[in-house]
Amino acid sequence: xxxxxxxxxxxxxxxxxxxxxxxxxxxxxxxxxxxxxxxxxxxxxxxxxxxxxxxxxxxxxxxxxxxxxxxxxxxxxxxxxxxxxxxxxxxxxxxxxxxxxxxxxxxxxxxxxxxxxxxxxxxxxxxxxxxxxxxxxxxxxxxxxxxxxxxxxxxxx
Amino acid sequence: xxxxxxxxxxxxxxxxxxxxxxxxxxxxxxxxxxxxxxxxxxxxxxxxxxxxxxxxxxxxxxxxxxxxxxxxxxxxxxxxxxxxxxxxxxxxxxxxxxxxxxxxxxxxxxxxxxxxxxxxxxxxxxxxxxxxxxxxxxxxxxxxxxxxxxxxxxxxxxxxxxxxxxxxxxxxxxxxxxxxxxxxxxxxxxxxxxxxxxxxxxxxxxxxxxxxxxxxxx
Numbered sequence: 001x002x003x004x005x006x007x008x009x010x011x012x013x014x015x016x017x018x019x020x021x022x023x024x025x026x027x028x029x030x031x032x033x034x035x036x037x038x039x040x041x042x043x044x045x046x047x048x049x050x051x052x053x054x055x056x057x058x059x060x061x062x063x064x065x066x067x068x069x070x071x072x073x074x075x076x077x078x079x080x081x082x083x084x085x086x087x088x089x090x091x092x093x094x095x096x097x098x099x100x101x102x103x104x105x106x107x108x109x110x111x112x113x114x115x116x117x118x119x120x121x122x123x124x125x126x127x128x129x130x131x132x133x134x135x136x137x138x139x140x141x142x143x144x145x146x147x148x149x150x151x152x153x154x155x156x157x
Numbered sequence: 158x159x160x161x162x163x164x165x166x167x168x169x170x171x172x173x174x175x176x177x178x179x180x181x182x183x184x185x186x187x188x189x190x191x192x193x194x195x196x197x198x199x200x201x202x203x204x205x206x207x208x209x210x211x212x213x214x215x216x217x218x219x220x221x222x223x224x225x226x227x228x229x230x231x232x233x234x235x236x237x238x239x240x241x242x243x244x245x246x247x248x249x250x251x252x253x254x255x256x257x258x259x260x261x262x263x264x265x266x267x268x269x270x271x272x273x274x275x276x277x278x279x280x281x282x283x284x285x286x287x288x289x290x291x292x293x294x295x296x297x298x299x300x301x302x303x304x305x306x307x308x309x310x311x312x313x314x315x316x317x318x319x320x321x322x323x324x325x326x327x328x329x330x331x332x333x334x335x336x337x338x339x340x341x342x343x344x345x346x347x348x349x350x351x352x353x354x355x356x357x358x359x360x361x362x363x364x365x366x367x368x369x370x371x372x373x374x375x
Contacts, residue, residue, distance in 0.1 A: 067362060070331040075366060076358040079336050087270050129329070 001051045002086055005043065013084040016077045017041045023073050024057065029064020033057035034106065046106055056109055058098065062131060091116050094125050097134045162246040168214045173199055174207040178216060185319050187222055187238035208239050218242045245324065256325060263330045272333050279337040283344020293369065296345050302365055314371030321365040335366045342367045
């Protein structure tokens with residue numbers, strides 16, 4: 001983030017949290033997301049640095065997640081990202097497959113992101129651009145993604 | 158030049174067939190044989206002939222659907238209906254391949270973190286696209302956007318775009334390409350002397366991501 005979450009600079013972003021979260025939860029293919037505290041404008045609490053905002057969710061397939069990110073009201077918010085977030089030189093989103101019913105932890109997500117950063121895209125940690133299909137029967141697993149890991153330099157990452 | 162693409166595109170040479178194709182495409186939904194025949198002003202059998210030729214060539218896709226809500230005996234067989242196929246065909250004489258270069262450049266912009274500059278360049282390019290004395294609909298049609306009008310949720314008129322002229326690139330680099338496209342459209346508005354903020358992102362699957370509020374552009 002360019003500024004603390006409750007600063008005037010971030011007000012536009014904070015105002016979009018509730019409508020966008022509702023949009024995600026109503027989107028086809030949405031399975032689960034990690035919620036933060038303090039009501040509808042809550043964001044995930046974590047120990048990975050103050051300027052880092054985390055989105056962490058489970059989706060049925062690549063295409064349902066892609067449609068939500070790029071073919072819904074989410075795109076217009078994403079397009080304004082530079083108003084609120086600094087550019088990250090390293091990858092800040094990662095996806096991987098999980099068995100149905102598994103609820104992933106944030107530590108798991110950070111470990112996958114670390115893998116993507118050190119080893120590049122692999123079947124265990126990948127991106128839309130270098131996508132890997134589900135292991136075994138394609139389309140049966142859940143795609144999971146951590147998005148919005150956009151810290152101010154994010155030295156802890 | 159890909160000779161298969163040339164064969165596909167060449168079947169649109171027949172003026173009736175082209176009119177049938179353009180009618181189906183302009184509807185953005187399944188179109189039946191009777192409807193296409195009436196719209197183009199030809200006999201049903203001739204419309205059906207051209208529709209099936211277009212399916213054979215891969216430009217349209219066919220399916221079967223009941224066109225009425227009636228069920229059971231007497232409701233008849235489902236009717237054959239047509240809509241645009243997803244594929245795209247390019248013909249250039251002599252052969253040119255701007256798409257491959259555009260994909261490489263898009264990747265380079267991503268790697269360099271140059272998306273802001275790319276958006277600014279798109280805005281400037283948009284301004285230059287708007288010709289003197291043209292209206293927004295004319296500019297959009299000429300660039301292949303296929304504009305159509307729709308009532309927005311608040312009752313205000315919208316101009317939506319049925320076709321994304323940058324489809325392949327938008328699938329690979331959605332954020333970069335859709336953001337550039339928005340700036341291109343805002344540049345067009347500026348070039349026409351209209352309010353650039355009338356264009357915004359409101360994506361729908363299978364269409365262009367930009368929408369215009371009509372109040373600001375008329």
